[in-house]
Amino acid sequence: xxxxxxxxxxxxxxxxxxxxxxxxxxxxxxxxxxxxxxxxxxxxxxxxxxxxxxxxxxxxxxxxxxxxxxxxxxxxxxxxxxxxxxxxxxxxxxxxxxxxxxxxxxxxxxxxxxxxxxxxxxxxxxxxxxxxxxxxxxxxxxxxxxxxxxxxxxxxxxxxxxxxxxxxxxxxxxxxxxxxxxxxxxxxxxxxxxxxxxxxxxxxxxxxxxxxxxxxxxxxxxxxxxxxxxxxxxxxxxxxxxxxxxxxxxxxxxxxxxxxxxxxxxxxxxxxxxxxxxxxxxxxxxx
Amino acid sequence: xxxxxxxxxxxxxxxxxxxxxxxxxxxxxxxxxxxxxxxxxxxxxxxxxxxxxxxxxxxxxxxxxxxxxxxxxxxxxxxxxxxxxxxxxxxxxxxxxxxxxxxxxxxxxxxxxxxxxxxxxxxxxxxxxxxxxxxxxxxxxxxxxxxxxxxxxxxxxxxxxxxxxxxxxxxxxxxxxxxxxxxxxxxxxxxxxxxxxxxxxxxxxxxxxxxxxxxxxxxxxxxxxxxxxxxxxxxxxxxxxxxxxxxxxxxxxxxxxxxxxxxxxxxxxxxxxxx
Numbered sequence: 001x002x003x004x005x006x007x008x009x010x011x012x013x014x015x016x017x018x019x020x021x022x023x024x025x026x027x028x029x030x031x032x033x034x035x036x037x038x039x040x041x042x043x044x045x046x047x048x049x050x051x052x053x054x055x056x057x058x059x060x061x062x063x064x065x066x067x068x069x070x071x072x073x074x075x076x077x078x079x080x081x082x083x084x085x086x087x088x089x090x091x092x093x094x095x096x097x098x099x100x101x102x103x104x105x106x107x108x109x110x111x112x113x114x115x116x117x118x119x120x121x122x123x124x125x126x127x128x129x130x131x132x133x134x135x136x137x138x139x140x141x142x143x144x145x146x147x148x149x150x151x152x153x154x155x156x157x158x159x160x161x162x163x164x165x166x167x168x169x170x171x172x173x174x175x176x177x178x179x180x181x182x183x184x185x186x187x188x189x190x191x192x193x194x195x196x197x198x199x200x201x202x203x204x205x206x207x208x209x210x211x212x213x214x215x216x217x218x219x220x221x222x223x224x225x226x227x228x229x230x231x232x233x234x235x236x237x238x239x240x241x242x243x244x245x246x247x248x249x250x251x252x253x254x255x256x257x258x259x260x261x262x263x264x265x266x267x268x269x270x271x272x273x274x275x276x277x278x279x280x281x282x283x284x285x286x287x
Numbered sequence: 288x289x290x291x292x293x294x295x296x297x298x299x300x301x302x303x304x305x306x307x308x309x310x311x312x313x314x315x316x317x318x319x320x321x322x323x324x325x326x327x328x329x330x331x332x333x334x335x336x337x338x339x340x341x342x343x344x345x346x347x348x349x350x351x352x353x354x355x356x357x358x359x360x361x362x363x364x365x366x367x368x369x370x371x372x373x374x375x376x377x378x379x380x381x382x383x384x385x386x387x388x389x390x391x392x393x394x395x396x397x398x399x400x401x402x403x404x405x406x407x408x409x410x411x412x413x414x415x416x417x418x419x420x421x422x423x424x425x426x427x428x429x430x431x432x433x434x435x436x437x438x439x440x441x442x443x444x445x446x447x448x449x450x451x452x453x454x455x456x457x458x459x460x461x462x463x464x465x466x467x468x469x470x471x472x473x474x475x476x477x478x479x480x481x482x483x484x485x486x487x488x489x490x491x492x493x494x495x496x497x498x499x500x501x502x503x504x505x506x507x508x509x510x511x512x513x514x515x516x517x518x519x520x521x522x523x524x525x526x527x528x529x530x531x532x533x534x535x536x537x538x539x540x541x542x543x544x545x546x547x548x549x550x551x552x553x554x555x556x557x558x559x560x561x562x
Contacts, residue, residue: 035394038391038394039394039395040398041395042394042395042397042398042399043398043399046399063417063418120314122318123314124315124316124318124319125318128319128531128535130538131531131535131537131538132534132535133489133493133496133530133531134493135492135493135508136526136527136530136531136534137527138500138511139511139512139514139515139523139527140523140527142515143515143523144337218407219407219408219490219493222409222410223407223493223497226409226412226413226501227409227497227500227501234409234410237410237413238413241413241414241416241417246417249413249414250414252410253406253411253414256406256407256410257402257403257406258402258405260404260406261401261405264405
């Protein structure tokens with residue numbers, strides 16, 4: 001139990017630039033500038049390598065088009081409305097699925113987490129259902145909903161739900177008993193205690209779950225489109241691949257990567273905003 | 288434990304143990320049993336074509352998987368899964384230690400790695416199919432290239448967070464590179480590495496199934512899709528159950544390994560919490 005707790009909860013904190021005690025503001029700024037420069041060099045080097053490897057024939061350009069061609073293909077695709085529709089479909093499938101999973105997980109997690117009897121009764125079922133890979137549900141989704149967006153949603157919700165639910169359970173269990181008893185002494189009712197004591201203590205966990213869930217939801221949204229053929233970027237990739245448009249496949253993969261980066265950055269920003277009062281964000285030392 | 292409890296325990300230890308065991312069993316099995324009954328009832332009442340009843344699935348399961356198919360489809364899939372996972376673990380930890388120890392190298396590669404990690408791994412299936420064709424190598428490559436990222440990035444974070452006092456102490460006592468690596472760096476990064484491995488394991492299962500569903504003529508994923516396409520509904524359900532069981536077993540196995548590897552860490556944490 002403890003093993004699971006330690007790893008799921010704070011082991012992967014928002015890995016932003018930790019405030020290191022630098023000598024002076026100016027020195028820190030230059031070192032940050034150096035880091036950025038190195039990072040840009042890294043990107044340039046990666047692109048250069050990608051350009052050179054197919055050009056000198058290490059890998060056939062039929063399978064690995066040079067970076068410039070891929071970027072041109074990406075730019076071309078970005079002018080087509082078809083791509084934007086696919087992108088929108090993906091974002092909707094992801095967002096809607098994540099929303100449903102989050103609401104369900106938070107409501108159920110708070111209910112089950114605050115009632116020990118329910119928690120004990122459901123533990124074995126949760127431990128069994130949670131590790132079931134949601135791709136196992138693909139055939140079921142196909143039979144039930146065919147290529148409808150609902151088959152995307154089924155996979156996304158199932159995958160994201162467990163990530164968030166488990167974190168909510170840990171969060172509700174992690175409430176400081178002194179704070180809880182203090183609230184009781186002050187005569188706060190059950191709902192007020194949930195609102196003022198349990199919710200803020202559980203919020204970091206909820207957001208950790210949300211961050212993990214957001215990444216998993218994107219993976220499953222794209223998977224559903226790729227395998228089942230529900231509309232979205234994944235389907236575009238499958239179509240491009242089967243029609244032999246190799247550069248387009250790479251271009252779309254880069255696009256999904258960009259989407260992933262945006263999701264990561266967005267969720268981190270949300271975390272920092274909602275948890276501005278929490279030690280992990282205030283920049284104090286968290287072990 | 289309070290005094291009256293102790294005396295009652297002395298009076299009838301067997302009875303107490305029995306009640307405790309019965310209660311645990313009740314908590315363990317009550318809800319699953321209820322759910323299976325509910326499934327049964329729903330299947331019987333609604334008469335839904337897609338909802339095979341649990342007894343049919345159980346009977347079909349034995350028929351479908353206890354035989355040749357287990358050796359031809361299930362076992363190679365699991366072997367690929369474990370092989371890919373192991374390869375990704377070795378590569379991820381080795382690269383992660385290297386990058387974690389060198390701030391310059393880290394700054395150089397960080398943006399690229401962050402981007403590569405953000406790519407949803409399943410899109411690598413069509414990509415690697417282009418590069419490597421449909422082969423065992425491709426499937427392994429898909430698994431490795433998908434699940435290396437959480438391992439790599441967590442290892443980097445773990446190595447970065449090595450206690451500087453301990454690092455300095457090692458240096459003062461003139462402890463060699465190899466000793467330093469095994470006893471200090473890998474040890475103190477192990478909680479993070481295990482967290483990365485756990486994430487990677489669930490990604491590996493997804494990728495194993497997908498690589499077989501997308502393009503293959505054997506394996507678990509292929510077989511399940513085949514059942515679904517031919518509307519062999521109970522058989523399809525047995526496939527889902529088997530995948531679920533594999534996921535469950537791997538996660539239990541991983542927890543056991545983790546408990547062993549991180550025994551020292553959990554002990555330290557419990558001690559600091561004053562338990």
